[in-house]
Amino acid sequence: MKYLKERGYQIMEKEKVNVVGVIGAGRIGRLHINNMRNMPNVRLKTVSDPQADHMKDWFSESGVENLTKDYKNIISDPEINVVFICAPTSLHVQIITEAAKAGKHIFCEKPICFSDENTCKAHKVVKQAGVKFQLGFNRRFDRNFAKTKELVKNKAIGDLHILKIQSRDPEPPSLEYVSHSGGIFMDMSIHDFDMARFISGSEVEEVYVVGGALINPEIKQYEDIDTALITLKFENGLVGVIDNSRQAVYGYDQQLEAFGSKGSAKVNNEKESSVEVLLKEGVKSSNPLHFFLERYNDAFIEEVEQFFEAINNDEEVPCGFVDGIMAQRIASAAKESLLTGLPIKVEKYQ
């Protein structure tokens, strides 16, 4: 049902229509706009971007009613009740604060902020305002990971003993991007830290990292690496490992295994096609889907649909502020482990 809904097959139910403003019209902002076009309970009122002048062509076919350079026009619009924050990370806390104070529900891309202190301040504001706040950890909404979460939760594989996450990008980002990315842990592994918490249902206590700049040594100038093995100790005794690479030449590699006392659940990659070719020299089959927008296309839609459901039914969002804080703290601990060569404790959030 959910699936068909995503695909836009006819939905009869009359739902409350949310009036949405989107702040930031880069790749991810446009992605959300495009997905929301087909949602019957959404009205796309305004999109803001400092580069608005150069976006006329895109805007004319975007399905959004208004385009503005200044996001404050969204914050101050009383008709708008939901804000999507797709601006650069450095602006997140400011916009969250303003939007929350204006009483708007917030969907924000990850990470919230590179500073733990400022993140926690923003959290306080959001709590006081009593608005919904959902973080864009889209992978939780992938049908495969969501199914595995269920299997673990239902003890289908017994008690969880080992969690393995294999998460590799198809191509390294530019050095320019690396320079302000916050580093591999805050930029890339953060999704895996959230996945580790999501699947296990347990908090990470300690992190240990080995790795290096094996793909492009130039990124060392930013105290960054491109290949990492991250060991995790969890509160409830299980152990986990994440391996990250910025360059899996064969495609976007997103796998996970939850191994337990009664069995194991394994998420394999989704492939570009189901065709196998058998030749004298061996069997050839397709690579994993290459692009994160292909692999997680349905997940991006699902996370937003669940966000609107939480708003309309006044329920808890499926991925909240504390999830962001904890993933960021694991990322910080990972960075410290890399620099010191030692296992580092992760501070709990009260």
Next chain:
Amino acid sequence: MKYLKERGYQIMEKEKVNVVGVIGAGRIGRLHINNMRNMPNVRLKTVSDPQADHMKDWFSESGVENLTKDYKNIISDPEINVVFICAPTSLHVQIITEAAKAGKHIFCEKPICFSDENTCKAHKVVKQAGVKFQLGFNRRFDRNFAKTKELVKNKAIGDLHILKIQSRDPEPPSLEYVSHSGGIFMDMSIHDFDMARFISGSEVEEVYVVGGALINPEIKQYEDIDTALITLKFENGLVGVIDNSRQAVYGYDQQLEAFGSKGSAKVNNEKESSVEVLLKEGVKSSNPLHFFLERYNDAFIEEVEQFFEAINNDEEVPCGFVDGIMAQRIASAAKESLLTGLPIKVEKYQ
């Protein structure tokens, strides 16, 4: 690119906008309407259905401008240049004839007509009118079958020797449906007959059928069967076999193998998820996608996009009238083979 386009990511190119009328608002009509909503080069002007009175709710969110009971309102609308025929098969020839004479391009669902004579007459009208006519053999546009077609065409597997098509529905249709379906060959196998011609690039010369009413003996009253093995001899020497079942309890089973002198290309099923669960009693993985709308969702979009491209660039459509005639003739020969117990020649179309 094509893929992203389907998914609706921003397209800059300005294309000629086609004004579309859809005749018939049942499952398949609504499917096409929903898919066309996101196509920038399409304006959905009118949808007609005799049951229009009961479709107000759906219509109000359909994105179509007008709803009418009478398809003639579409035919007579000079602004509409493209007609989608999603009405019952028995009405196809009449509507095709009227639409062609009105100079409209036509997209028609399969089969064209149960009568070879009437089908051929309609073909003449369409040819004389000089309009585009595309038939809805959607499976040609599935990424897996399309890739296999390319592999065969490029001789990646050498000369084709054996073609195997495994095509099974998850559940049998109702007896009521069976009674006016035209029989398993005209209703279900017809897709496989087209696939056989499409992949091989050769005409079928002779058909031989064995099978029976193994799932539900009651369908025998309609001279129909639910389980069939259909052997095909092709003009250029290769041989083929199709196996059909109306009931594969594990899901919609759509596989194909093209075996040749230098290797083999195999289309496997697409699965509901990529998760494997390893337990003491064995490994469990997902069934094939259960529903044809899931398996062929992208193919339904792709066929329509290619149709509009053919119109806008005045090129040949990827699946035309003769493809429909030949698939229907193979279906007729198959029926005759079932009744006589003998191999039956297929008449060529000149």
Next chain:
Amino acid sequence: MKYLKERGYQIMEKEKVNVVGVIGAGRIGRLHINNMRNMPNVRLKTVSDPQADHMKDWFSESGVENLTKDYKNIISDPEINVVFICAPTSLHVQIITEAAKAGKHIFCEKPICFSDENTCKAHKVVKQAGVKFQLGFNRRFDRNFAKTKELVKNKAIGDLHILKIQSRDPEPPSLEYVSHSGGIFMDMSIHDFDMARFISGSEVEEVYVVGGALINPEIKQYEDIDTALITLKFENGLVGVIDNSRQAVYGYDQQLEAFGSKGSAKVNNEKESSVEVLLKEGVKSSNPLHFFLERYNDAFIEEVEQFFEAINNDEEVPCGFVDGIMAQRIASAAKESLLTGLPIKVEKYQ
């Protein structure tokens, strides 16, 4: 247990020792000799071959006690109670007759004889002699096919509706071999005819063949083909199809699917290795095992062990004389279908 036994791990049980003579020391004769060396309940007394003079080196390390040119030395040896017939097909009936009359249990390679009449006569002699007779349809003893037989028998997949056998050799035999092979049906497909009867537990009523000399047209001079699609109608209503090719360039392709009212059981190929290589240009994995001695190595051991068990416990053999007669009759009908272009009935054996 069985498995470990095959592999030769220590067996404590004391069993009756059978004294064996092997007639014919070609590839298959040597294979059986080699396998029997490790069987504690077997004494390899004599091997006969007209070419014995040229086999001294092999013989000296074969583990057999005596080598002779004349198989009659085996027939007349009162100590020998079991005879393996690995001589050319044309000699089978004569040797079977003599061995049976001498009271020896017989293991014979397939086919028994190209003449149905002579085969039936030999059967009568064997029955009168009351000796055990097992035919070498080794594939029945492959763990995968045996497991599928069990699944079908136990109705794990409900009633059987469709049986598909894919059986392809890696390389075509020499023309010289083809000339006296008895043709593709008697030489190659005969294994698949037996498999069809074995898995279904039903008799084949009618056969229809299409095919051609697509790999090497020269074999037409022997009224033979190298590519065949064989449709089978069974007594109990199910339908089946076998596809044979003399040349699957990617390896020895031995697959089967039993499709029924409650599901499907599929035997996939065994692969040369379990290694997958993921590269920019796609995923490469191993071909099926190339050689029938690799794929069916364990099955060759298993069939002989079960033969000796049947002797020692005076039980029915798992694959008997009638199984050979029926597979031969299906082969004859297939040949007739090829020549006439019509479906041909298979005569039952009473």
Next chain:
Amino acid sequence: MKYLKERGYQIMEKEKVNVVGVIGAGRIGRLHINNMRNMPNVRLKTVSDPQADHMKDWFSESGVENLTKDYKNIISDPEINVVFICAPTSLHVQIITEAAKAGKHIFCEKPICFSDENTCKAHKVVKQAGVKFQLGFNRRFDRNFAKTKELVKNKAIGDLHILKIQSRDPEPPSLEYVSHSGGIFMDMSIHDFDMARFISGSEVEEVYVVGGALINPEIKQYEDIDTALITLKFENGLVGVIDNSRQAVYGYDQQLEAFGSKGSAKVNNEKESSVEVLLKEGVKSSNPLHFFLERYNDAFIEEVEQFFEAINNDEEVPCGFVDGIMAQRIASAAKESLLTGLPIKVEKYQ
């Protein structure tokens, strides 16, 4: 060729016959004896075991000429040129020393000794004696791991960046066994440490361990764990992780991935059968082979054949004394990491 040789097909070549004594007739000793029975270049002269009195039945069918209680009868037999040491670990150094001084070639099971000092002393003796010494790291000889080693060595996947080893037993050993096993690292992980060195061709510099007694807390009394994640830093920059569990309920799980700059090579499990069953509730397939003797049967044969080849051609053995020392040192470092919670350096061997 090698493969067929393993399977025992006729070998013509005349090779020097080695006269073998086997010390210890437990499971692994009997395994080697059984495998050597079929090797034409081996004469099984004597087997020794303190429990010889209770082994008469087994011995009578073992194919070995003599059975003795005292291994010194093997050491002092001038005809015996090769000794297999399959006695308890605690006796290894003593027997190695005596055998080497007696000029015999040695095949020894792992580990050599729990003490690094005594291991190094034994190494000196062996070097001085100039005899061949091969250690029983059988997994190197598995066709899948051997193929992956070749792929890495040939740079088929570019430079190695990440090495992942998944190594899990089907069932935990008894507490009694655990008490004198040397602990999980010395008993179980040691195979994986060797595999890490073998595949990477690089030395391990540092080890970090997390894990616990998650399956059976009682083993804590032996300072042991049953679930471990072991992070490895290698000399040449790559990083690795081993995950071990004493209990994978679904079978013996032996997988490995070598991920590099140009792609990835993945060793998957070998399965009990190739049969898949498709049912309404999902697809069921076979578990991995359950028992290490099944999975590594061919590898056990291959390692011994290569040992005799090294002797007969006076070449280097494929797995030598230093390989044993280094794997033991990694195991010791792993134990120290577990106890201290810190990464531990591995001492190099000069």
